[in-house]
Amino acid sequence: MxxxxxxxxxxxxxxxxxxxxxxxxxxxxxxxxxxxxxxxxxxxxxxxxxxxxxxxxxxxxxxxxxxxxxxxxxxxxxxxxxxxxxxxxxxxxxxxxxxxxxxxxxxxxxxxxxxxxxxxxxxxxxxxxxxxxxxxxxxxxxxxxxxxxxxxxxxxxxxxxxxxxxxxxxxxxxxxxxxxxxxxxxxxxxxxxxxPRQSQHTESQHIRAKQHISVHQAYLNFKHSLYEAVAGHHKALALLSVSYVLAGFGYISSATFLPVMAAQRLTTQTYAGLMIWLVVGIFAMLSNPLWGALAKRIGEIKTLMGLTVLQAFGMCLPIWFDGAIGLYGNAAILGLTFVGMVSMTLTLFKNINPAYSNLLIALATLAYALGQFLGPLVTVALAGQDDNFNAGLLVAAIGLIIGLILLILFHRQSPTSA
The missing domain is CATH 1.20.1250.20 (MFS general substrate transporter like domains)
Structure with a gap:
């Protein structure tokens, strides 16, 4: 009962x-x-x-x-x-x-x-x-x-x-x-x-398995899996990983401080920062199916290159246009690009060695997280006493362009995976 x-x-x-x-x-x-x-x-x-x-x-x-x-x-x-x-x-x-x-x-x-x-x-x-x-x-x-x-x-x-x-x-x-x-x-x-619904027999097997695997053995298993995952793919993984660090660095420099920039610049619009952040969310919701369909036609790597160029362009808009056009344009492009860039890059990592896709996705996420950690710190350091974020946006755009060059080298290095 x-x-x-x-x-x-x-x-x-x-x-x-x-x-x-x-x-x-x-x-x-x-x-x-x-x-x-x-x-x-x-x-x-x-x-x-x-x-x-x-x-x-x-x-x-x-x-x-x-x-x-x-x-x-x-x-x-x-x-x-x-x-x-x-x-x-x-x-x-x-x-x-x-x-x-x-x-x-x-x-x-x-x-x-x-x-x-x-x-x-x-x-x-x-x-x-x-x-x-x-x-x-x-x-x-x-x-x-x-x-x-x-x-x-x-x-x-x-x-x-x-x-x-x-x-x-x-x-x-x-x-x-x-x-x-x-x-x-x-x-x-x-x-x-x-x-997941598992039988008691299956669960007891898992418990016994956990008891027999030591921490040292788990480490050795992980080390072996990591070696197998990257074997023969060192250069391709290095190029894609560094480009992904720069992608994380690039987008977060804008994503963290976009509402703050709106509060600074659009002083007559009380909730401009939230309107702009809503634009990011709406375009992010709509973008993934769009870029998925494009990737089926031209491939993930070409789609990712296009998104990288578009995001770098978006970073420059608040520098070129001080008012609403620059901020709303940056928000729309940020929403359009960043989820698609994540999706495309993770697919490329999986394609390098599909047998170890989970491990490679985790490594990719580490690279992205490193870029996201550095982005706000560099942006704040460049903002100075005046809290001017233009220099940080420019550095983000430059980082994205360097990431684009690395993607081109990755494509030449590993055309099959790409």
Whole structure:
């Protein structure tokens, strides 16, 4: 009787479209809220807590350090434990989101919370992608995986709308983060409905396997897998990895401070920063199917090259046009390009050695996280006392062009994979 009641409360969902939609919700929570809600609320945070641009940059970068650590941890998660570890870190992501409602926290506590949020984002993003894609049939994988990744754009849009709505009602960042956390809670129930159902015999086998594998042996297994994954592909992986570092560096330099730039420049428009951030989210939602269709026609590497050029152009718009045109243009191009660049690059990493695709995706995420960590710090350092972000945007554009050159060399080095 208890089993029947439990099955009614937690039904098992096996429909592929439903799983992809749950994956979308997961990405919206751990990426849209866990990472990008900080961007939407940053102008209010800086005003309410009297934070300097330098501290704001460090709070952003500490989150990306966490993302780097999370990607590193995800590399060691065995396939059979994907759902359990993913669900645990989704819980951490929601808790760290709601913790920012606590009043009068010290700056050190902020750093710790944003670090944990970054770790949760890194782990949950990689493992949820792995889990969702594994549960999709090959013929529906390309369409439904695009639904899953659209969660990033949905989360960015939700963060902008939520912040806008609550600021109009007279609330501030603390209530915004609390509401974001509360609206994330249904995800935990949905994740339970897609929990892999295993027999007791299978579970006992896994327990015995865990008992017999030592930490040292696990390290040796990982080392062997890493060697096998990169063997014969060192140059191609190096070129693609460095270009991905520069891609992370390039986009985050704008993504972190875009609403702050809007508050500086568009002083007559009260919520210009949130409008601009909403533009990023809407274009990010719409972009992935578009670039997926283009990649089928011309290939991932050519699509990625085009996106890199377009993003570099977008970085220059606020430099060339000081008003709304430059900022809204940058926002639209940022939304159009960054999710597509992630999707295309991860596909290229998988193509290099498909047998070790999960490991290579984790390595790629480490590279991207490194670029994201450096971006805000360099941008803040170049902004100076006047908080002028133009120099940071120019450096980001230059970095993207260098990344384009590396992509061209990668294509010549490894035309089959590309």
């Amino acid at each position: 208890m089993t029947a009641f439990k099955n009614r409360i937690f039904p098992t969902i096996t429909n592929e479209a439903a799983i992809a939609c749950i994956g979308l919700y997961c990405m919206a929570v751990v990426m849209g809220y866990g990472r990008f809600l900080f961007t939407a609320t940053l102008p209010d945070i800086m005003v309410q807590l009297s934070l300097s641009t330098t501290i704001a940059g460090w709070l952003a970068s500490i989150n990306y350090i966490g993302y780097f650590i999370g990607a590193l941890i995800a590399m060691f998660v065995p396939q059979r434990a994907t759902w359990q570890v993913m669900t645990l870190w989704v819980m951490v992501s929601i808790v760290t989101t709601m913790l920012l409602v606590v009043p009068s926290m010290s700056l050190n506590l902020w750093y710790i919370i944003r670090l944990l949020a970054g770790i949760a984002s890194g782990i949950a993003m990689i493992l949820s992608s792995s889990f969702v894609i594994q549960n999709l049939s090959p013929e529906r994988r390309s369409v439904l995986s695009a639904v899953h990744y659209a969660g990033i754009g949905v989360g960015i849009s939700a963060s902008a709308i939520l912040t806008w709505w609550l600021l109009i009602l007279g609330y501030h960042f603390d209530v915004i983060w609390l509401v974001a956390g509360l609206t994330s809670l249904p995800l935990l129930w949905l994740l339970y409905t897609i929990k």
